[in-house]
Amino acid sequence: MNELNIGLMSYCQVTYYGKQCSIRCISNDDCTSSYACDKITGAKTCSPGWYGVECTFRNASYIQPSCVSTALTCDNGGFCQVFNNTNQPTCCCSPGFTGLNCQYLSTCTMNVTCLNGGLCNPAYDTLSRSYYYVCSCATG
Known part of the structure; x- marks a missing residue:
């Protein structure tokens, strides 16, 4: 059981949501998808610039404000992403490339x-x- 009852209140364990704590959602913030979990329903809420049921599609025309202000350039088809855990602009490299600016072949x-x-x-x-x-x- 993923639920803890205290008096009349019911609390779900971490990463479980919904009335019966049957919906599992783990927030994700990386180069392949970016979303948070709604604290009540557990539904995925895509981060700005991401869309789709699993938030795995990226709007290539969206540039995060922190990426603009730092003028970080990502080479070879890479893109700038600001991760929630670091709040720092980082290059997400296309397959086959690596480096701070995706400048090297992997x-x-x-x-x-x-x-x-x-x-x-x-x-x-x-x-x-x-x-x-x-x-x-x-x-x-």
């Missing part, structure tokens, strides 16, 4: 396979100004 993508236990590492070509992947062979 580890290998699905189409690069290093054989015999080799490790895949991003490299940068200064002449073409582009990133590519290099396999580093395992010792032995």
